[in-house]
Amino acid sequence: MKVLIVGSGGREHALAWAIARSPALKKLYAAPGNAGIAELADCQPIAADNVDALVRFATEHAIDIVVIGPEAPLIAGLADRLQAAGILAFGPSAQAAEIEGSKGFMKDLCAKHEIPSAAYGRFDEPATAKEYILRSGTPIVVKADGLAAGKGVIICRNKNEAFAAVDHIMTERSFGDAGDEVVIEEFLGGEEASFFALVDGQRAVPLASAQDYKTALEGDVGPNTGGMGASSPAPVVSDAIAGKVMDRIIEPTIRAMAAEGRPYRGVLFAGLMIEGGEPKLLEFNARFGDPECQALMLRLKSDPLDCLAAAARGNLNGTKLVWRDEASLVVVMAARGYPGWYDKGSEIRNLDKAAAQKDVVVFHAGTKRDGNRVVANGGRVLGVGAVAPTIGEAQKKAYAAIDAIDWPEGFCRRDIGFRAIESKAKRKVRGGE
Ligand code: AMP
Numbered sequence: 001m002k003v004l005i006v007g008s009g010g011r012e013h014a015l016a017w018a019i020a021r022s023p024a025l026k027k028l029y030a031a032p033g034n035a036g037i038a039e040l041a042d043c044q045p046i047a048a049d050n051v052d053a054l055v056r057f058a059t060e061h062a063i064d065i066v067v068i069g070p071e072a073p074l075i076a077g078l079a080d081r082l083q084a085a086g087i088l089a090f091g092p093s094a095q096a097a098e099i100e101g102s103k104g105f106m107k108d109l110c111a112k113h114e115i116p117s118a119a120y121g122r123f124d125e126p127a128t129a130k131e132y133i134l135r136s137g138t139p140i141v142v143k144a145d146g147l148a149a150g151k152g153v154i155i156c157r158n159k160n161e162a163f164a165a166v167d168h169i170m171t172e173r174s175f176g177d178a179g180d181e182v183v184i185e186e187f188l189g190g191e192e193a194s195f196f197a198l199v200d201g202q203r204a205v206p207l208a209s210a211q212d213y214k215t216a217l218e219g220d221v222g223p224n225t226g227g228m229g230a231s232s233p234a235p236v237v238s239d240a241i242a243g244k245v246m247d248r249i250i251e252p253t254i255r256a257m258a259a260e261g262r263p264y265r266g267v268l269f270a271g272l273m274i275e276g277g278e279p280k281l282l283e284f285n286a287r288f289g290d291p292e293c294q295a296l297m298l299r300l301k302s303d304p305l306d307c308l309a310a311a312a313r314g315n316l317n318g319t320k321l322v323w324r325d326e327a328s329l330v331v332v333m334a335a336r337g338y339p340g341w342y343d344k345g346s347e348i349r350n351l352d353k354a355a356a357q358k359d360v361v362v363f364h365a366g367t368k369r370d371g372n373r374v375v376a377n378g379g380r381v382l383g384v385g386a387v388a389p390t391i392g393e394a395q396k397k398a399y400a401a402i403d404a405i406d407w408p409e410g411f412c413r414r415d416i417g418f419r420a421i422e423s424k425a426k427r428k429v430r431g432g433e
């Protein structure tokens with residue numbers, strides 16, 4: 001098969017790395033890719049959201065399947081346009097991707113189909129939003145309806161913070177049109193996990209469980225980022241919980257999307273909050289998580305191209321995913337200053353020393369090649385991944401590889417994996433779950 005991967009992050013490098021080993025692969029392209037992807041694929045200078053140019057390239061190069069990484073091209077209708085051109089696309093249609101693109105749509109879908117999620121209200125005026133906050137009490141969560149690059153969710157401890165969040169989103173329009181509406185939600189406590197399923201329109205096949213570490217600083221504090229690290233499996237997602245997630249969240253959503261005339265194909269990513277053995281849905285995404293995808297690809301034994309193509313073709317019947325028994329862990333190295341302002345262009349040295357370590361893979365995100373140097377070209381720059389019998393051992397290997405990398409302008413959290421390790425220890429004390 002001739003494959004085109006759309007995107008330029010660590011997630012897309014991990015997909016390219018996994019797909020590169022598929023016996024069915026004839027030629028791998030990426031658009032636009034990064035310095036790491038360029039070692040595996042023919043990278044084309046086409047932006048991930050340039051739908052016209054991507055469809056033209058895929059048509060002219062007789063691409064068999066386009067694997068769409070980020071949400072922006074999905075919401076812009078890339079999968080629909082490819083399908084109209086007779087090209088297989090891994091990723092949902094624009095209408096199905098609304099499950100990520102509009103939090104209001106997602107919440108209404110959950111309410112209508114009794115999918116467990118936080119109580120909520122939708123508002124298109126600040127005054128009614130504030131009345132709801134006064135009625136509901138705090139803590140409470142205020143969310144911009146549309147896409148806001150991961151920054152549109154504000155957790156508010158008291159009324160003043162909640163009112164300020166409404167003003168920030170609706171009056172100051174800090175996220176532009178994404179703040180035409182807000183969703184205000186009950187605050188849920190518990191432990192978070194990321195749950196992924198491949199979906200073919202009717203059927204869903206769950207992936208291994210994973211967890212990400214969203215905040216910039218150790219101990220899960222500081223500003224939210226796209227994700228500073230991930231590990232798989234997530235001990236909090238026991239088999240019993242995975243079964244509940246499939247029965248109560250994933251399967252009903254797939255039926256609901258089909259009934260609404262928006263059949264879902266691609267990967268469905270459920271952000272979960274788990275408390276007292278009960279999973280609730282925080283949000284849906286229409287794509288793989290980044291860096292969860294890197295952690296998952298490190299453990300996937302099945303042929304990735306077969307699985308993605310089966311979902312895209314609407315034919316997951318009989319697909320069973322096989323995973324390595326070992327755990328995986330990925331630590332993100334970001335440019336100093338991220339998620340705020342940061343510099344580009346600093347040189348990253350000794351990547352080969354890190355990558356040569358046993359059971360280690362260095363995924364590139366915001367990197368580019370400048371002659372024979374690799375330089376930083378984004379906020380999240382690398383994802384250093386390791387596989388080992390336990391998450392604790394994978395953590396040691398990943399940090400040993402990071403310590404081999406010479407990049408003074410970068411930083412990472414030193415505690416990635418701590419929640420999985422603590423959660424596993426607690427479960428052992430309680431006698432397992
Ligand atoms: P989202 O982009 O909707 O996943 O929200 C980003 C982060 O905000 C989540 O990963 C949670 O940590 C937190 N969050 C979102 N909704 C809630 C909620 N209803 N209760 C508690 N935390 C939440």
Ligand code: GLY
Binds near residue numbers: 227285288290291
């Ligand atoms: N790591 C979370 C996300 O990709 O949204």
